[in-house]
Amino acid sequence: MTETALCAPYYRAVGEEAHVFRAAARRGSPILLKGPTGCGKTRFVEAMAHDLGRELITVAGHEDMTSADLVGRFLLKGGETVWVDGPLTRAVRGGAIFYLDEVVEARQDTTVVIHPLADHRRELPVDRLGLTLPAAPGFQLVISYNPGYQSVLKSLKESTRQRFIAIELGFPPADIETEVVGYEAGIDVDTARILVTLAGRIRNLDGSPLREVASTRMLILAGGLVAEGLSLRSAVQAAMVQVLSDDGDLVRALGELVDATLPQT
Structure with a gap:
């Protein structure tokens, strides 16, 4: 309560x-x-x-x-x-x-x-x-x-x-979701925008076997890890990819989507 x-x-x-x-x-x-x-x-x-x-x-x-x-x-x-x-x-x-x-x-x-x-x-x-x-x-x-x-x-x-x-209620438009994620997680707008872009691609996967998609709450959790010093890739892996599925093939597929979305370092 x-x-x-x-x-x-x-x-x-x-x-x-x-x-x-x-x-x-x-x-x-x-x-x-x-x-x-x-x-x-x-x-x-x-x-x-x-x-x-x-x-x-x-x-x-x-x-x-x-x-x-x-x-x-x-x-x-x-x-x-x-x-x-x-x-x-x-x-x-x-x-x-x-x-x-x-x-x-x-x-x-x-x-x-x-x-x-x-x-x-x-x-x-x-x-x-x-x-x-x-x-x-x-x-x-x-x-x-x-x-x-x-x-x-x-x-x-x-x-x-x-x-x-x-x-x-649904997931907000990208600009509002970016604002929310940035504010709640305490991260810069560019990082928040990347997280929101990734979430959008996960939500729009054709024939997705995921029971749940990437939520705004999940993006805030990932952003919070970034705010604590983790790399964006590590934060996404821990707060999104590994949370969304336990299936090895699906985790790998999500990892490929992450690679295609996150900036190359």
Whole structure:
């Protein structure tokens, strides 16, 4: 779980996403973020929470998550049983933004708990306490997933999807991505541009067997290694090539693409 930082998170808007988010927030409407891994979904939510002056509570969805992990449970403390709110309940009580990242990784019988919060009711049933909590003013429900990655068995149910306002995010245009990578990694613009060019070529590989492509997050990690004194080639090898695949042939193919993109030294 994370909370908003005191300083404004760095985010460069590409389209109308910030305007849509603010409008939805004014109405209390839940938001669904769609986009590839590492394109900036989490950073976008962090930036919007800061912009709106609201606490942000983030939870990563996973297959072992239960509704109690979100809502809360009774725990034994000091010889007595006490109720402890889960992150979702804390957000509902406190009027925070609750961000459930990679929602489809959680079991559907778990995520159904968010349904009453995602429609006109804006309430959270807490069955173990025998009560229903109305969402405090300012509460905002945000979920995200990567529609190009999950299998059919992990798709988002229509009964869930239709409750949300959707914002689709992707990798930014090259000039904006160069600016982001340079700023976040602390490297010069020419080095950032080379990394972005390489990422573009990896993303556009015909018939690519890669499950994931080079993300903006990955470029920032590579740039960070350069900022720490590694050569650009070593940084790319460690933060991109070796991360993208374990297949020897594919790693070699990526290496050839790196050779064709990076300046010769």
